[in-house]
Amino acid sequence: MSSSIRLTAIRGIPEVRPGDDIGVMISRAAGGMKFKLTDGDIVVVAQKIISKAEGRLVNLESIAPSEFAHEIARGQNRDPRLIEVILSESTNIVRMDGQVLIAETRHGLICANAGVDRSNVIGENWVSLLPFAPDDSALLLKTRLAELLKVNVAVIITDTFGRPWREGLVNVAIGVAGMKPLKDFRGKMDDHGKELSATVLAVADEIAAATGLLMKKTSRIPVVVVRGFYFDHGEGSAKELVRAKERDLFR
């Protein structure tokens, strides 16, 4: 059983552009650091570079906002074109207040602006969207790293989300491949022989949060490798981390 876990920031990944091969970029950057990926590593990647590589970028100048977007934009004193993009990424508005717009995305994620983001995108008028299918993006990268480096790793794609009740953002898992994102201890005994109740740990979110410590916002570290955490293999999907509406007491 693991006694230690190491998180390593992969440095030297260049600016990512649509069509870029992130697998090659990670392989080269790791090679440049003399860092050798091995079986059982978890490669954690910030959503932003996946979105850029997949061309999930929108130029606000191309957007014609609807009347509804204009109405929200007036109330929030924000750019109606940005609101239009947010609405097009949303299935449901969860809360609006001041300049805050919290929405549910088609992935079932609940987050500010449906994941539409102006920061770290080249050009004043460009915004990035979340990957269309982050689990698929994770699986593609896992497969590409297996081809390039002959390694069997898990991949997690992360974004930083706010939370009800607590201040500050934390990094969470929005795409997963090659590991079970939840670890289920139900039915097992605690150290005193009592059955553990309701203990399912969101390990993929804990891994995402851990790597958030190295993915600083102002320095270009979009990839962190986690080594020494023995996870349950399996196909896995970040959808397992999304609570079904009917099980959710807060919707």
Place this chain on the structure above:
Amino acid sequence: MSSSIRLTAIRGIPEVRPGDDIGVMISRAAGGMKFKLTDGDIVVVAQKIISKAEGRLVNLESIAPSEFAHEIARGQNRDPRLIEVILSESTNIVRMDGQVLIAETRHGLICANAGVDRSNVIGENWVSLLPFAPDDSALLLKTRLAELLKVNVAVIITDTFGRPWREGLVNVAIGVAGMKPLKDFRGKMDDHGKELSATVLAVADEIAAATGLLMKKTSRIPVVVVRGFYFDHGEGSAKELVRAKERDLFR
């Protein structure tokens, strides 16, 4: 700047009893592993052993439930004595459904059963409460480790909480000493010279989550040391992580 972070599980901490000196226990266990704490380390401790050392244990046989506790217990098919203890730890019931009772504690934490827990406590009828003042507990431990080992470390006390919208529990910070729990990037520029908006990271929660990967529920690892994360020193308090009610869109 840090390129890697290491998490080390401190093994060999014995069963904790009321009055035990956790500082001595951690020092001895680390010594037994030939692990030397150094300045800048973050010592992360599961709430359960702090609560035990502080005698925050209640024997349900000593509890006379109120009529209100009986009423909730009937509705939830649970032990009215346990409900009575939960109510006494709560300032506010946030949600009740099925056997779930989510309450706000006097610390402002919102969590299942106000942190009252039956698992990993000796004896069928005993439950543990959260530490009375987890920031103070953290500061006491920080001071004790400075005395014993001449080191300047930060201390985080953690518990595992559920979250709205997402499945699975994650480890979060409920007590902090010697570090700022939030890292504020507002006003800084992103890698393209655009101002970062709304980027305050809950680093203490990310650290707590990271250590949750090693604090497995069924193995006795209540202490993990985090090395290589350069944090902002300062008094710090987990209260900074609690969103004020008037700023919270979800209460």
